[in-house]
Amino acid sequence: MRNSQRNRLRQRWQSLRQSLSMYQYCGRAIALVWTTNRALTIALMVLTLVAGLLPGAIAYVGKLIVDGVVLAARSGLASDRWHTLTYLGIEAGLIALQAGCKQGLALCQSLLRALLGHKVNVLILEKALTLNISHFEDSEFYDKMARARREASSRPLSLVGRTFSLVQDTLSLITYGGLLLHFSPWAVLVLMVAAVPAFIAETRFAGEAFRLFRWRAPETRQQNYLEWLLSNDTAAMEVKLYQLGPMLLRRYRDIFRHLYGEDRDLTIRRGLWSYFLGLLSTLAFYAAYVWIVWEAIAGAISLGDLTMYLVVFRQGQSTFASVLSAIGGMYEDSLYLSNLYEYLEQPITKPIGHATRGLLPGDGLRFEKVSFCYPGSTEPALKDVSLHLKPGQKLAIVGENGSGKTTLIKLLTRLYTPDSGRVVLDGLDVREWDQDALQQRIGVIFQNFVRYQFTVGENIGAGDVAFMEDEPRWQDAAEKGTAQPFIEALPDSYHTQLGRWFKSGRELSGGQWQKIALSRAFMRTKADILVLDEPTSAMDAEAEVRIFDHFRAMTKQQMAILISHRFSTVRMADQIMVLQAGKVVEQGTHDELLRSSGRYAQLFALQAAGYR
Numbered sequence: 001m002r003n004s005q006r007n008r009l010r011q012r013w014q015s016l017r018q019s020l021s022m023y024q025y026c027g028r029a030i031a032l033v034w035t036t037n038r039a040l041t042i043a044l045m046v047l048t049l050v051a052g053l054l055p056g057a058i059a060y061v062g063k064l065i066v067d068g069v070v071l072a073a074r075s076g077l078a079s080d081r082w083h084t085l086t087y088l089g090i091e092a093g094l095i096a097l098q099a100g101c102k103q104g105l106a107l108c109q110s111l112l113r114a115l116l117g118h119k120v121n122v123l124i125l126e127k128a129l130t131l132n133i134s135h136f137e138d139s140e141f142y143d144k145m146a147r148a149r150r151e152a153s154s155r156p157l158s159l160v161g162r163t164f165s166l167v168q169d170t171l172s173l174i175t176y177g178g179l180l181l182h183f184s185p186w187a188v189l190v191l192m193v194a195a196v197p198a199f200i201a202e203t204r205f206a207g208e209a210f211r212l213f214r215w216r217a218p219e220t221r222q223q224n225y226l227e228w229l230l231s232n233d234t235a236a237m238e239v240k241l242y243q244l245g246p247m248l249l250r251r252y253r254d255i256f257r258h259l260y261g262e263d264r265d266l267t268i269r270r271g272l273w274s275y276f277l278g279l280l281s282t283l284a285f286y287a288a289y290v291w292i293v294w295e296a297i298a299g300a301i302s303l304g305d306l307t308m309y310l311v312v313f314r315q316g317q318s319t320f321a322s323v324l325s326a327i328g329g330m331y332e333d334s335l336y337l338s339n340l341y342e343y344l345e346q347p348i349t350k351p352i353g354h355a356t357r358g359l360l361p362g363d364g365l366r367f368e369k370v371s372f373c374y375p376g377s378t379e380p381a382l383k384d385v386s387l388h389l390k391p392g393q394k395l396a397i398v399g400e401n402g403s404g405k406t407t408l409i410k411l412l413t414r415l416y417t418p419d420s421g422r423v424v425l426d427g428l429d430v431r432e433w434d435q436d437a438l439q440q441r442i443g444v445i446f447q448n449f450v451r452y453q454f455t456v457g458e459n460i461g462a463g464d465v466a467f468m469e470d471e472p473r474w475q476d477a478a479e480k481g482t483a484q485p486f487i488e489a490l491p492d493s494y495h496t497q498l499g500r501w502f503k504s505g506r507e508l509s510g511g512q513w514q515k516i517a518l519s520r521a522f523m524r525t526k527a528d529i530l531v532l533d534e535p536t537s538a539m540d541a542e543a544e545v546r547i548f549d550h551f552r553a554m555t556k557q558q559m560a561i562l563i564s565h566r567f568s569t570v571r572m573a574d575q576i577m578v579l580q581a582g583k584v585v586e587q588g589t590h591d592e593l594l595r596s597s598g599r600y601a602q603l604f605a606l607q608a609a610g611y612r
């Protein structure tokens, strides 16, 4: 029994400690604000300090006024009257100062909000640039980033604002305590002790709210996804045609109802506890108040003192309530910051290679017994894959959906690293290549290439960011990608805005977008490896034949890897590799593979029959 009690106590203590540790983020938030704008931070600090001390001073001057009135009424002397009026003037001055402080604080906060929001957003995006692809595919991490971005502009400043208002309120409470000390140190002690239970409860409930918030992150993410599906242009067409709207909305409502239920329970419990424990401190306040009134009746303290204590008690009570709510709010803000820092401090494995030349220039590209399994997956996506592609050679990869074709390209471009085996370019493992040098040598179009909501020219220029605005280069690349004729027919040619997001944007057909993407790959004039992952799936048959004839002529010296399900194009390659469940099952030229009557011949015959 005693042991279980001890355990429970220990658990409570641990959860309280954990809750208290959240407040470390106040310091970090202040440091963040400090680095954002020092002058504004100093102004905020000074104004907070002054605003914290003023209520006590105003209460004290109030006392002097009442005592002055009583004295002047009794003595009838003009000098006493003037004294009282002077106190009134001082109080008016202090009130004006208080209003100034309030305005100043609001001003500093709104300026800092804009600056800080921008700074945090930039920090988040800078970090995003350093992330590996695997981070974007890790749902938990993605969630962290999404949450950090969502509240970037409000939470850090809110935490700073609350920290400062807590300091301000605490200062006010200390000055009230100081004034009350004059009456009796015991009264101060009683009031302090009475405040402790409410403080502990507030911290505990805030901790519980945090655990709830973390635990239900997947539901919140699902809700965000449903929101996105219901309000995004890319999904709108399908949602409408398949009449998915009501079903998606129902799911959205169900998740809300579930989350709301949990929130409501916690909020009610939190409210009740805060009320009853707050009542305890109110009782203590009033006990002390009765004591003071008693002393005033007995003539032990002046009428001015009584007025001052009256103000101290009334305001002390509301200041105390605002301290409690600041603590709860700060806790929530700290949770946001803990999430933000977890995201910003995520360790990233930096590429270590520095080589800009291979050991055997001209050796081309080799995969040596490469195997790879996606993080979190049990089945390998590639098993013991080997190939050798010499400069000028064209390789076609065929295979069923999910056989590992795109994965092979991801390993070549170093988006992922093989679990075993090596990918070697010019005799040097791609891991030892300098990232930029390697990427400059490869021009890739993935099947899910990006359709930038930019102009046509920028969409092509994105293939080589150093020449993003170079119009002659766009034209050259567009010609190679066979996009030139339709681009020239557009109203503003290369300067036509694409997509529907921005004013006067033009939407293109699937095949036209693919031609833009193909042109983008040709922007990399230094690239000697071109990778086309199903580049012509949306193009008409004539365009496809033209593109490949053209492509071969344009890339005589370059290596090319082509992934396609159309055998009419695949057959043009020098080498064909057939993948099945991550393994190379056949390799050779079109004629060799047909002769061997294996999987390739079977698939080829199947497709050819479809055209007869």
Ligand SMILES: Nc1ncnc2c1ncn2[C@@H]1O[C@H](COP(=O)(O)OP(=O)(O)OP(=O)(O)O)[C@@H](O)[C@H]1O
Pocket (backbone or CB within 6 Å): 137, 374, 375, 377, 381, 399, 400, 401, 402, 403, 404, 405, 406, 407, 408
């Ligand atoms: N990011 C990922 N995380 C985990 N598994 C993945 C990921 N991407 C692909 N896979 C799995 O790896 C295997 C190979 O996928 P890959 O995209 O390479 O196939 P593919 O041959 O290009 O298919 P398709 O012809 O449909 O484009 C599949 O089983 C797929 O489910």
